[in-house]
Amino acid sequence: MGFEEVRRATLGALLSAVLVASLSGCGGAADYTVPEEICGRKIDPGLVRPLLPEGEEFEAEKRSIGDDTMRCLLFVDRRRELTIREYPDGGEVDAMKFAVENPGRFRNPKKVSFGADTVVSDGMVLSVNPCTYQGEKGHYILDIYVERFDVSEPDGWREELERFAEAYLPVGMEETGCRE
Structure with a gap:
């Protein structure tokens, strides 16, 4: 040759x-494709996708925590990336006060304009909203956490989290049977 x-x-x-x-x-x-319905909640996949990393496989798992509390875990390549917790009969909590008292969970908290009392921080959202659940007045609490939060990320996914949480909030309240 x-x-x-x-x-x-x-x-x-x-x-x-x-x-x-x-x-x-x-x-x-x-x-992977993010479906239009996740854990029984219809939500625009375009609002979820920016909060998730690249990967091969997407999975959502709905878990009950007690009688009325729901937790939705989103996985990419079998690694938990996003956690959504809903408490339809939660107590009255001042979101900002709670965030300030828990600096390990809430970095740079800021009040936002949606929901009754909502705080967005680097990698986390907490929203407390009055509602009537099963005939009782109480509060619907939405807690969203980006598992892979990286302090080197300049804005902690704030804009993406805020858009996602604002769209998710009314859907979550309605699906849990929580009425304003």
């Missing part, structure tokens, strides 16, 4: 390897 034949064979092998690698690695973030 001469030099030219070796060069062609090597070039052919390299092109084949590049083609296989590019086909197998296609998509990155598009490898």
